[in-house]
Amino acid sequence: MGGYRLTDSSRVADIASARTRFGDRTAVLVETVLLRRRAAAKLGDPSGWLFTDDALQQCTAEPVARHRARRLAGRRVHDVTCSVGAELAALRHTAALVLGSDLDPVRLAMARNNVGGVDLCRADALVPVTRDTVVVADPARRSAGRRRFDPRDYTPALDLLLEAYRDRDLVVKCAPGIDFGRLGELGFHGEIELCSLGGSVREACLWSSGLATAGRRAILLDRGEEVTDTDPDECRVAPVGRWIVDPDGAVVRAGLVRQYGTRHGLWQLDPDIAYLSGDELPNGVRGFEVLAQIGFDVKLLRRELAARDAGAVEILVRGVDVDPDELRRRLKPRGAAQLSVVITRLGTGAHSHAVAFICRPSR
Structure with missing residues (x-):
């Protein structure tokens, strides 16, 4: 069965051909081949393995x-x-x-x-x-x-x-x-x-x-x-530097942003927000080079992006009730440049305010 492509366009013909060779076993063989192909993304080399869909x-x-x-x-x-x-x-x-x-x-x-x-x-x-x-x-x-x-x-x-x-x-x-x-x-x-x-x-x-x-x-x-809660966590809070870093989801979910920031010489933009900042980007970490900082306002953001010829716009949000897909539709970017917008809340109580950082992604 490994010689059959079993793609959407070829599946009907492939199954018909397989039935002439394998008869009643065709359905089981087709399912096994398809499951092994899906399993490759998880298990590396699943050749010879048997699965059910739920088990996979x-x-x-x-x-x-x-x-x-x-x-x-x-x-x-x-x-x-x-x-x-x-x-x-x-x-x-x-x-x-x-x-x-x-x-x-x-x-x-x-x-x-x-x-x-x-x-x-x-x-x-x-x-x-x-x-x-x-x-x-x-x-x-x-x-x-x-x-x-x-x-x-x-x-x-x-x-x-x-x-x-x-x-x-x-x-x-x-x-x-x-x-x-x-x-x-x-x-x-x-x-x-x-x-x-x-x-x-x-x-x-x-x-x-x-x-x-x-x-x-x-x-x-x-x-x-790996980062643990036994690591140093002397992570200061300061205004944005050259780069913004959105820590790996495992770090954020585990509540280890301060430990991660301390390790890599980064600081927090706000003590309650997971974004980190620094003047140097840690090796191998994707970051966002800050081009501009503005108060979050859709019309102002649209003008700023248009002035930078933004087309493909990646939107990251923490601490502000914004739907990235809906915001992208409202911004209507039509340029050629690929930019990122990091939207977050800074401060607490009466001093709390939403800001938008217009950035260039490192990759």
């Missing part, structure tokens, strides 16, 4: 799984929601012992194909079947294709997982948008780790107190950088 959506991206496996190097690890084996594939290279279990017999059969040599068993994640192991869990956060935002609606529910392994070292993968303020109510006391890859925050990972080395951690896999 839940699979941890390979770089994220490798990072977690490095933190668990030398430990005995039991993945209690192993699904088709994405976490096991990384853990088997670092852990002293690896075991996987799942309730779904189909996914277990796929895991046996995908990660041969790893011991697997069918078991309920909420019923401990091992001792003296670090438990890794990745609860399902979708139902009928829709996201579940309440951790009590995960499968298995987060509060039940925490209760089942309350005296064990436990690692739980969660949605990055989980309400951190509720975790204590659910029984979690440990480290919250936010992980970003490819410019987006992929997950929040909960590390129980026996595994925690910080309270909050941001992992920037693209840069090989």
Whole structure:
């Protein structure tokens, strides 16, 4: 089946041709090929792997799984929601012992194909079947294709997982948008780790107190950088410099903007806003070179952009109720230059005001 393109334009003809060769197995083979092609973006080389669509959506991206496996190097690890084996594939290279279990017999059969040599068993994640192991869990956060935002609606529910392994070292993968303020109510006391890859925050990972080395951690896999709440945070507040930096989403979500700014010699524009500024741009970090600063006013901003021949305009907003898409339509940029507009609020109370920085992006 690998020789078939299976694109929108060729799919009907490809499937008709495949039926002459594979008969009743065609539908399964086509689905497998398409899932493997989608999986390449997450797993690198998924040739030979078997998936279901739901399982592939839940699979941890390979770089994220490798990072977690490095933190668990030398430990005995039991993945209690192993699904088709994405976490096991990384853990088997670092852990002293690896075991996987799942309730779904189909996914277990796929895991046996995908990660041969790893011991697997069918078991309920909420019923401990091992001792003296670090438990890794990745609860399902979708139902009928829709996201579940309440951790009590995960499968298995987060509060039940925490209760089942309350005296064990436990690692739980969660949605990055989980309400951190509720975790204590659910029984979690440990480290919250936010992980970003490819410019987006992929997950929040909960590390129980026996595994925690910080309270909050941001992992920037693209840069090989991590920031924690144990890092220095002497980040001053000052007017804008040459550059504005919008920190990685994992840094912002983890509440580590001050630590990140201190590390890179940057300062905050406002103590309550995540934008940072500096006269030098950290290596490898995308920034916005400030050309002008104005009070935020749509008509004034339109004139300023037109005077700079702006065409493609990227709009970033923090602390101000502005819809970037709607604002772009109102600005009607028609020029040739590519510019960015950073809109934010500065000051508090009676001194609070919205400003717009007209910038040139570094890349």
